[in-house]
Amino acid sequence: MHRHRVVALAAIVGLLVGAVVAGFERVVRGQMFDRLLELPLAVQAGAPFLGLGLTVLLMLRFAPGPQTAVADEYLRTFHRPGTRLRLRDLPVRLAAGAATLGSGAALGFEGVAIVTGATIGDAVQHRTTKWFSRDESRVLLVAGAAAGVAAIFKAPATGALFAMEVPFRADLARRTLLPTLVSAACGYLTFVAIDGPAPLFPIGTTPPLSARDLVASIAIGVLAGLGARGFSWAIRRVKAASTQIHPAVRVVSAGALIAAIIVGSDALTGEPLALGPGYATIRWTFEPGHAAGVIAGMLLLRGLATLAAVGGGGVGGLFIPLVIEGALLGGLVGELSGHGASTLFPVLGIAAFLGAGYRVPLAAVMFVAEATGRPGFVVPGLLAAATSQLVVGSGSVTTYQRDRRAGHLEQRLGLPLSAALRTDVRTCPPDAAVGDVIDDVLIGTRLLSVPVVDGSRYLGTAKLHDLAQLPRAEWATTPVSELASTEGGTIPVTSTVGDALRALEEADEDRLPVVDADGGFVGLVSMSEILRLDQVLDATDGAQRTQARQNAT
Numbered sequence: 001m002h003r004h005r006v007v008a009l010a011a012i013v014g015l016l017v018g019a020v021v022a023g024f025e026r027v028v029r030g031q032m033f034d035r036l037l038e039l040p041l042a043v044q045a046g047a048p049f050l051g052l053g054l055t056v057l058l059m060l061r062f063a064p065g066p067q068t069a070v071a072d073e074y075l076r077t078f079h080r081p082g083t084r085l086r087l088r089d090l091p092v093r094l095a096a097g098a099a100t101l102g103s104g105a106a107l108g109f110e111g112v113a114i115v116t117g118a119t120i121g122d123a124v125q126h127r128t129t130k131w132f133s134r135d136e137s138r139v140l141l142v143a144g145a146a147a148g149v150a151a152i153f154k155a156p157a158t159g160a161l162f163a164m165e166v167p168f169r170a171d172l173a174r175r176t177l178l179p180t181l182v183s184a185a186c187g188y189l190t191f192v193a194i195d196g197p198a199p200l201f202p203i204g205t206t207p208p209l210s211a212r213d214l215v216a217s218i219a220i221g222v223l224a225g226l227g228a229r230g231f232s233w234a235i236r237r238v239k240a241a242s243t244q245i246h247p248a249v250r251v252v253s254a255g256a257l258i259a260a261i262i263v264g265s266d267a268l269t270g271e272p273l274a275l276g277p278g279y280a281t282i283r284w285t286f287e288p289g290h291a292a293g294v295i296a297g298m299l300l301l302r303g304l305a306t307l308a309a310v311g312g313g314g315v316g317g318l319f320i321p322l323v324i325e326g327a328l329l330g331g332l333v334g335e336l337s338g339h340g341a342s343t344l345f346p347v348l349g350i351a352a353f354l355g356a357g358y359r360v361p362l363a364a365v366m367f368v369a370e371a372t373g374r375p376g377f378v379v380p381g382l383l384a385a386a387t388s389q390l391v392v393g394s395g396s397v398t399t400y401q402r403d404r405r406a407g408h409l410e411q412r413l414g415l416p417l418s419a420a421l422r423t424d425v426r427t428c429p430p431d432a433a434v435g436d437v438i439d440d441v442l443i444g445t446r447l448l449s450v451p452v453v454d455g456s457r458y459l460g461t462a463k464l465h466d467l468a469q470l471p472r473a474e475w476a477t478t479p480v481s482e483l484a485s486t487e488g489g490t491i492p493v494t495s496t497v498g499d500a501l502r503a504l505e506e507a508d509e510d511r512l513p514v515v516d517a518d519g520g521f522v523g524l525v526s527m528s529e530i531l532r533l534d535q536v537l538d539a540t541d542g543a544q545r546t547q548a549r550q551n552a553t
Contacts, residue, residue, distance in 0.1 A: 049255025051103025107316025221387025
C-alpha cells in the first residue's frame with residue numbers, strides 16, 4: 001500500500017508538471033520567441049539585453065540568495081538534506097525564465113522545466129511526509145524533475161534517466177526508479193496531449209550502420225569529450241566570476257556580446273542562428289552543403305552566446321546548449337571526412353557531447369533515439385557517449401554534481417547547520433558585572449563560557465578562565481563586555497554540519513556561536529550536539545518507518 005501511494009503521488013506530480021511546462025512552452029516559445037523571429041535583426045540582437053536585465057531584476061527583487069542556474073537548484077536541493085525548493089518562488093522563476101528565453105538568450109527551456117518539476121515534486125512530498133522514510137526524502141523531487149525533462153523534450157525515457165543520472169557522475173539516485181518512470185510518463189502524456197507527439201528533431205531516414213560508422217563513433221566521442229571538458233570548464237569559470245561582478249555590469253557586458261554574436265551568426269549563415277534555444281541551429285546542422293568553416297564558426301558563436309547568457313544571469317538550461325555544440329561538432333567532423341550529407345555524425349555528436357557535459361551517457365543516448373524518432377542511432381550513440389566519458393575527465397557543467405552517493409557519515413556532515421543548532425542558550429548583556437556573570441550565569445549553570453549579546457548583536461564570548469583572572473575587587477564594577485573574547489570566531493548560520501565540525505576543530509573549542517549575515521546571534525553549535533545528531537536522526541527515521549507501516553495497515 002505504501003508503494004502504491006508513492007507511485008500515485010508521482011503520477012499526480014507528472015500530470016501537474018506536464019500541464020505547467022506545456023503552458024510555459026506555449027506562451028514563451030509559441031508567442032514571445034516566435035514573434036521575436038518576425039522582427040528586424042536589430043531588434044533581435046537587442047532583445048537578449050532587455051531580457052537579461054529583467055531577469056536579474058526579478059531574481060534580485062523577489063528571489064534573493066545564491067543565483068545559480070535553475071537546473072543547478074535541483075542538484076543543490078537533492079544533495080543538501082533539509083533544504084527545499086519553495087513553491088512560492090516558482091512564479092518568479094517562471095517569469096525570469098520567460099524573460100530570458102522569450103528574449104532569445106542562448107539557453108534551453110529544459111532548465112525551467114526541471115526546476116518546475118522539482119519544485120512541484122518537493123511541495124507534494126512536503127505535504128505527504130508521513131508516507132516517506134528519510135531514505136526516500138527526495139523521491140518526488142527526482143520524479144518531478146524527470147517529468148519536466150520528459151515533457152519539454154517529448155522524451156519520457158530521457159526524462160527518467162536524466163533525473164536519476166545527473167545527481168551523481170558515477171552513480172544513480174536510488175529508491176526512485178518506479179516513481180520516476182511513472183511521473184515522466186505522465187508528464188510526457190500531458191504535454192503531448194496539448195502540444196502533439198511529433199519528435200523534437202525528426203529525421204527522415206536512418207543511415208545503414210557500417211564498421212566505418214562505429215570507428216567514427218569512437219572518434220567523435222574523443223573529440224566531444226575534449227570539447228565538453230573545455231566547455232564545462234568555461235561554464236564553471238563564468239558562473240564563479242559572475243558572482244564577483246555587479247549585476248548591471250554583467251547585464252550590459254553580456255547583452256552587448258550576445259548582440260554582436262547574433263549579428264555575426266546572421267552574417268555567417270544568413271540566419272540569426274545564435275538567437276534563442278537553438279532548435280533552428282540543430283535543423284540547420286542536419287542540412288547538407290554547409291562549409292566546414294561555417295560550421296566551425298557557428299560552433300564557436302553558439303558556445304560564446306551560451307557563456308554570455310550564463311554570465312549575464314540568464315535563467316535557463318544547459319542541456320540543449322550541449323546538444324547544439326555536439327551536433328555542430330559532429331557536423332564538422334562529417335564535413336571534414338567527406339560525409340557532410342549524413343545525419344549520423346551530428347547525432348553522434350549530440351550523444352557524446354551531452355553525455356560528457358552532464359555526465360549522463362544513458363540519458364544522452366536515449367535522448368538521441370527519442371528526439372529524432374530513430375532508435376537505430378542507439379548503438380553508435382552508445383559508443384560515442386561511452387568514449388566521451390573516458391575523455392572528459394572529472395568535471396561537468398554543474399558544480400553541484402557529486403561522484404556517487406555518500407555514506408551515512410558524509411550525509412550527516414552535509415546537513416544544514418540548523419540540524420545541530422541550539423537556540424535556547426543562556427546569554428548575558430554587555431553591561432552585566434563580571435561578578436554577576438561568574439556567580440549567576442557560569443557557576444550557577446555549570447558553564448565554562450557564555451555569549452555576550454547586545455540586543456541581537458553578538459559581541460564575543462565571556463570565558464570563566466578569563467573572568468577569573470580579574471582581581472576580585474573589580475568584579476562588581478567591570479562590565480563583562482571588556483573581557484569578552486572573539487578569538488574562537490563564529491560560524492555563519494548558512495554553514496553545514498561539516499563546516500561547523502571543521503571550525504570547532506580549528507578553534508579547539510567545544511562550542512562556538514552561530515551568527516547571521518548581519519552579525520546577529522542565532523545560537524550555539526557544540527561538538528556534543530553534532531555527536532547527538534546521529535542518534536536523533538536514527539530515532540526519527542525509525543519513528544517514520546513505524547508510522548509508514550501503521551498507515552499501510
